[in-house]
Each structure stands twice: as C-alpha cells, then as structure tokens.
Amino acid sequence: MLRALYLIIIAVCILPTLPGLLGVAVSALGYIPPLGMHHFSLDGFALVFSWEGVWRSIGLTIYSAITSSYLACLITFAVLQATWGSKFWRKVELSLSPLLATPHVAFAIGFSFLFAPTGMGVRALHGLFGYDASPQDINDLAFLIKDPHALGLIVMLALKEVPFLLLMSISILTQLKIDQIEKVSASLGYSKAQMWWKCVFPQWLAKLRFPMLAVIAYSLSVVDVALIIGPTNPPTFAVLVWQWFTEPDLNLLPRAAAGAVVLFAIASLLIAFARLVEWTVTKGIKCWQYSGRSGISLPGKSLFLLIISLTVLMVPLMIIWSFAQRWRFPDLLPSRYSERFWQLEWDSILSTINQSLSIAIITASIALVLAVLAHEYRIKYKWQVPGYIIAIPMLIPQLSILFGLQVVTLYLSSDSYFFWVCWAHVFFAFPFVYLSLDGPWKSFDTGLTRVALSLGKSPLQAWWKVKMPILLPAIVFAWAVGISVSLAQYLPTLMLGAGRISTITTEAVALSSGFDRRVTAIYAIWQALLPLFFFTFAIMISRLPIKCRRISI
Template sequence: MLRALYLVIVICCVLPTVFGLVGVSLSSLGYIPPLGMHHPSLDGFAMVFDWQGVWRSISMTVYSAVASTYLACLITFAVLQASWGTAFWRKVEVSLSPLLAVPHVAFAIGFAFLFAPTGMGTRLLHEWFAYDSAAQGVADLALVINDPHALGMILMLAFKEVPFLLLMSISILQQVNVSQIEKVSASLGYSRAQAWWKCVLPQWLTKLRFPMLAVMAYGLSVVDVALIIGPTNPPTFAVLVWQWFNDPDLTLLPRASAGAVVLFVISLILIGLARFIEWSITKGLRSWQYAGRRGFALPGKTVFLGLLVMSVSMMPLMLLWSVAQRWRFPDLLPSRYSLRFWEFEWASIVGTIEQSMLIALISATTALVMALLAHEYRLRYRLQVPGYIIAIPMLIPQLSILFGMQVVTLYVSGDAHFLWVCWAHVFFAFPYVYLSLDGPWRSYNEGFTRVALSLGKSPLRVWLNVKLPILLPAIVFAWAIGISVSLAQYLPTLVLGAGRISTLTTEAVALSSGFDRRVTAIYAIWQALLPLLFFSFAIFVSHLQVKYRRLSIKGLLPNEYLSRKPRHS
C-alpha cells in the first residue's frame, strides 16, 4: 500500500516537472500542433533576442537575483554571529513566525507604502527636516519604488528572505555545534567574531546551499513582486516573459516559450555560479581561513531590529490607509477617517477569502499527507526519489514549467480549473512541506518505535500513539508553511485557473498597479493576516504539547492518558 501511495506522490509532485519542461521546450521550437505549427524552428529564440531592451532586462534580472540573495545571506550571517547563543537569540526566534507569515506580495505592498514618493518615509522627512532637505529626500525615495535599476526590489527581496534563511540556519548550526567551536577557538586565542568568520561560516554556507538556491531562483523568476515595486521600462525578464504569454496573438506563443526556456537556462547558470562561489570560499581559496586572526563583528542586532521595526510598522500603516478617507501629502495622519471602503469591498472580499482559504487548506493538507507518506517510505525502503529532485520546483522558475503543465491539463480536462489550481499549489507547496519535516524526521529516535512494536502493537497504532505526539509540533508547523506557500501563489493560480480563479494574491497584485491604495491595503491586510493565524495556531499547539509532556514527566498526567484512544460505544 505504501509503495502505491509513493507512486502517486511521484506522479503528482515529480513528473509534472518533466512534462512542464518538455512542453515548454517543444513550444519554444515552434512545435504546437493545435495551432497548426508542425515544423520546428528557432524563430521563437530569434524573436526573444530581437526584442528591444531584452539584454538590459536580462542583466537587470540576473544582478538583482544575485545581489538580493547574497545580501540576504550576509544579513543572516550578521544576525547569527551577533546573537546565536545569547539572550537576544530567543527574541529572534520568537519574531521569526510572524515575519515568515507575511507573504511576499503583502510585504511588497507594505514596503511600497513606506518608501513610495508619497509614502510614510517621505512624510516623515517633511516633518523632521526643512522643506528643501525633504525635497531632496523625496527625490531619493522616489528611486526606490519602480526604479530603473531594481534597487528597491533588491532591498525588499533581501529583507523578506532573511527570516526564511534564519529559520533554515537553526538546524544547520545545531549540527555544526557552534558552542564547541567557540570554546576551541577561544582556547587558541581567537575572538568570537574571528571564530564565526573562519570556522562557522564555511560549514554554514555549505549546508545552506538548497535554501540559498531557492531564494535565488525566486528572485530570478518573481513576477508579482516585480509588478508592484520592480522596474517598468524595461521590466525584469520574468515580467517580460509573462507579458509575452498574455499576448492575444497565439502565433507569438513560441516567443513566450523561448523566453521561459531562456529563463530556465539562466537559472541553471546562476546555480552553477552559486556553487562556484561556495567552492571558492570554502575550498578553493582557503588561505583567508588561516592567514592571521583578521575578523570583525557585524552589527547583526541593529540590522535585525531595523528589519523588525520596518516589518511591524507595515501592518498599522496598511490599517491606517484602509480607513483613510482624506490623507493629503505631506500630512503624517489622515484628516478624515471612514469605514466605507471596508463596507464597499466586504461583499466581494469575503468570497475571495473563502476561495483562498479553501484552496490553501486542500493544498496544504494534501501536501502534508504526501510528505508524511514520503518520509515514512524513505525510512522503510531504500529505493526512493532523491531529495534534490523533490526540491526542483523550488530551484527553477515557475514560468519554465507552468505552460507545459497547462498543456497537460488541457488534454485531460480543460474545464476543471479549481482542481488544476489545487494541484499546482500542491506541486509547489510539497517541497517546502517535505523539507521542513526532513530535520524532525531524521532526529526522531526510531528506538521508541521498535520498543512499541516489540510490545505487540500494530505499526499504525505505534505511529499514532508514539511517533505522532512527539512530532506533532513539527507537523503542524509544516502544515502552516504549506498554507502560507499556497496563499502566496500568483502565477500558478492565473495560468492553471485561466483567470477564472481569484485569490487574495491575484487580487492584491491587480489592485496594486494604480488602483486606490485603500482597497489595496484591505487585500494586503487579509493576505498577511491569514498565514499569521495558522502560524499562531502552530505555536499554540507546540506550547500545548510541551506543557502536556512536562505534566507527564512530573507525574501529574499519566503517560497512558496521552496515548489512550477514546472508547467507541
């Protein structure tokens, strides 16, 4: 039974990558039989590179992805170096869940509200400084949102990915045994900062490979964030390819597919570049690790506090915009308040919230069940799909495989848009859920299971009564991650839903481009609030489980109570 279920997981969550890449590759060569194109050619690629400004678009996309990724890595290392093992680190851990819960689109909208030419940052400059100085500040801030060099998008992506990299670093540093490294380094006369640069950094960077590549792939292929705060003329290459896919002239479809293939090739090149940089730092050019005692402490605590203040200030600012009836520039606060925008939008937003929640619950629950089955299969059988293949949807641009997946769905059933959207969300959420459970599953002591089986209990009962209670916090947290990933999906919802499925993300992106800020703020608030509720639920379950285990250890709650099954009449 487990083998059959694992085969279903492979078909639903691994094979679509192959179908997607094959479909978009054939289309890029001009082979689209339904459109009467039966003769392969390279005209699609010729049209891509003949597009005016395409090389600037590609170069801007590449350097923005690389710069945002390594800036996020540097900030993450600075925070870890300054706070790991200290009392401040506990505050960092508590802050990670609410920071992770905010989707990229909601964060981008809040970032735009802060740093737009008429945003709160500019208003504060007008309040604090003279008008002439503030005018110069306005000119500087105006370059952050939709600036032609993508500087604002680089900063926003770097700040947003820091909590994710910090979360991934927790298990990594626990494996590295930082405290032992610091003790040995101190005995040799090295300071804490020098020990982190020379001993911790090479090991941390090597083990952070997959999360860092996932961050780089997202920065390379992001469309929704680039539409909100990215450059516009020319746009990033991912946005340009997305515009080509939306062209009503179907004879130009090979151009869009060729652009998706070019985006995929660029992602492969960047993966190779990242591996080369990692090899150069950790193995190739190692003289800096033992050449003297040079090493300096980074202001990680200050940077994290600044990031936290900026993130926390976004929600009150969006709430303020949602009730602002009249807010003239450069006033710090609205002169009139009203709830009429909530009243006007409530009828339509309720349906969107319900549909978003339904898709997220179905997708996250399905991805969680598949991840649990995949991990149990990995423990029982040797023949399995490698982890790096499961992580492929995280490492390649979505545009490179979504068109091929759409073609497959049209051959099966073109009208089941809701089903295909849920499938696409499961496909992209499964790697995150699977990898988030990988550490807890590997750290679980299988001796508990063997002892329970030796007492005559069935494998299913042992799993439910022994393993599940121990791993329940990790399972609930992985479920919350799956919901957050599903709620943040933009391109899969549009492509597989054919524009007929509306979610909070699709509506927020559509409204952010020139619509009323008040309505945009309402959608951004709900998009940030829903994942936060589920992460809060995961934290509550974790605390509840710890409380019950402490009561059990103290003898106030018998162990049998925790594992006893309810009697059925």
C-alpha cells in the same frame, strides 16, 4: 501499500516536471498544433533577442537576483554571529513566525507604502523634520519604488528572505555544535568573531546550499513582487516573459515559450554560479581560513531590528490607509477617516478569502500527507528520491514549466480549473513541506517506536500514540508552511486557473498596479493575516504538553 503510495507521490509531485519542461521547449521551437503550427523553428528565440531592451532586462534580472540573494545571506550570517546562543536569540526565534507568515506580496505592498514618492517616508521627513521637498527631490528620495536599477527590488527581496534563511540555519547550527567549536577556538586564542568567520561560516555556507539555491531561483523568477516595486522600462526578464504570455495574439506564443526557456537557462547558470561561489569560498581558496586572526563583528542585531521595525511599521500603515478617506500630501496622518471602503469591498473580499482558504487548506493537507508518507517510506525501506530532485520545483522558475503544464491540462480536462489550481499548489508546496519535516524526522529516536512495537502495539498504533505526539509541533508547522506557500502562489493560480480562480494574492497584485491604495491596503492586510493565523496556531500546538497531543484511536 506504502510503496504504491510513494509511487503516487512521485507521479503527482515530481514527474510533472518533465511534461512541463518538454511542453514549453516544444512550444518554444514553434510546434503548437492547436494553433496550426506544425513545423519546428527558432523564430521564437529570434523574436526574444530582437526585442528592444531585452539584454538590459536580462542583465537587471541576473544582477538583482545575485545581489539580493547574497545580501540576504550576509545579513543572515550577521544576525547569527551577533545573536546565536545569547538572550537576544530567543527574541529572534519568536519573531521568525510572524516574519515568515508575511507573504512577499503583502511585504512588497507595505514596502511601497513606506517608500513611494508620496509614501510615509517622505511624509515623515516633511512632518517631523520640516523638510520641504520639490517634486524632483521627492522622486529622488523615493528611489526604491519602480527605480530603473531595481534597487528597491533588491533591498525588499533581501530583507524578506532573511527570516527564511534564519529558519533553515537553526538545524544547521544545531548539527555543527557551536558551543564545542567556540571552546576549541577560544583555547587557540581566537575571538568569537574570528571563530564565526573561520570555523562556522565555511561549514554553514556549504549546508545552506539548497535554501540559497531556492532563494536565488525565486529572486530570478519572481513576477508578483517585481510588478509591484520592480523596474518597468524595461522590466525584469521574468515580468517581460509574463507579459509575452498574456499577449492577445496567440501567434506570439512561441516567443513567450522561448523566453521561458531562456529564463530556465539563466536559472541553471546562476545555480552553477552559486555552486562555484560555494566551492571557491569553502574549498578552492582556503588561505583566508587560516591566514592570521582577522575577523569582523557584523551589526547583526541592528540589521534584524531594522527588519522587525520595517515589518511592524507596515502593518499600522496599511490599516491607516484602509480607513483613510482624505489624506493629502504631505500630511503625516489622514484628515478624515471612513470605513466606507471596507463596507464596499467586504462581500467581494469575503468570497475571495473563502476561496483562498479552501485552496490553501486542501493543498497543505495533501502536501502534508504526501510528505509524511515520503519520510516514512525512507525510514522503512532506506531509500528515497534524492533531495535535489524533490527540490526541483523550488529551483526552477515557475514560468519555465507552467506553460507546459498548462498545455497538458488542456488536453486532459480543460474546464477543471479549481482542480488544476489545487494540484499546481500541491506541486509547488510539497518540497517546502517535505523539507520542513526533514530535520524533525531525522532527529526522531526510532528506538521509541521499537519499544512500542515490542509491547504489542501495531505499527499504526505505535506511530499514532508515540511518534505523532512528539512530532506534532513539526507536523503542524509544516502544514502552516504549506498553507503560506499556497496563499502566496500567483502565477500557478493565474495560468492554470485561466483567470477564473481568484485568490487574495492575485487580487492584491492586480490592485497594486495603480488602483486605489485604500482597497489595496485591505487586500494586503488580509493576505498578511491569513498565514499569521495558521503560524500562531502552530505555535500554540507546540506549547502543549505531549500528553495533551495524543488522540486515541
């Protein structure tokens, strides 16, 4: 039975990668029979590289992805170096859930409210310090939104990915036994900063491989965030490919598919580049690890407080915008407030919230069951699909496989939009849920299950009465992660839903491009609140005593 279920997991969550890649590759070569294209050609690639500004777009994409990812990595290491094992680290851990619960789109909208040309940052300079800026000065100050060099996109992505890398680092540093390393290093005369750089950093970076690759792949292929704060002329390459996919002329689809293939090739090159950087730092050039005793103490606390401060500022700012009726620039606060926009949007947003929650709960529940079955199969049969294969949906740009999957779904059932959107969300949420359970499942003492079996309990009873209560906090947290991932999906919802399925994320991104800031703020607030509710629920479950977690069967 378990083997049959594991085959279902492979069929649902892993094998679809092949038709996705095959479909987009064939389309890129000009073979799309429904459109009357029956011959292979390279015209799609010729159209891609002949588009004016495409090389600048590709350069922006590569440079922003690499810079933001390694900046996030450096900030994460700085926070760990400054806070691990201290009283402040407990505050960092408590802050991770609300930081992780804030979706990228909501964070990007709040970021734009802070740093836009008429945002709170410029208003604060004028109101608090009496700075009287000309229009040109305002544009120069607000250089982080829609700037041609993608600086705002880099900063925003770096700050947003730090909590994820911190969460992934907790299990890594626990395995490394930092206390013992610190004692041995101190006995050899090394300071704490030197110990972190020379002893911890190489091991930590090597074990952070998959999370870093996921961050690089996301930064490379992100569309929703880039639409909100990224450059526009030209945009990043992922946004450009998405614009090609939405062209009304279907004869240009080979160009869009070819762009998706090029994006996949860039992602593969960046993954190879990241592995080369890791090998160079940890194994290739090791002289820095033992030459002298140099070590720099990074301002980790200050950087983490900056992330917290920005996140905390965004929430009240979005609330103020949602109630602002009249807010002239450069006034620090609105002169008039009104709940009119909430009243006008309530019916529309309520239906969108209901649909978003329905999809997210279905998605997370299915992904959680599949992930639990996969881990139980690994324990029972001592075999599993390699982790890097399970992580493929995290490491491949979504545009590179979604078009192929969309073509396949049209052949199978062209009008089952809700079903295909839910399946796509499961496909992309499963790796996150699986990896969230990986550490707890590996650290569980299997001797407890053997004792329960020796006392006459069936395998199901042993799992339900012994293992499940102990691992329930990790299970609920993984479920919350699945819900958060589902709520944040933009491209899968648009492409497989064919525009007929609206979620809080698709509406927020659509409204952010020039619509009324008040309505945009309302959608951003709800997009931030929904994941926070489920992460809060997970924290409450984790604080229950084990005896209260048991459910009789």
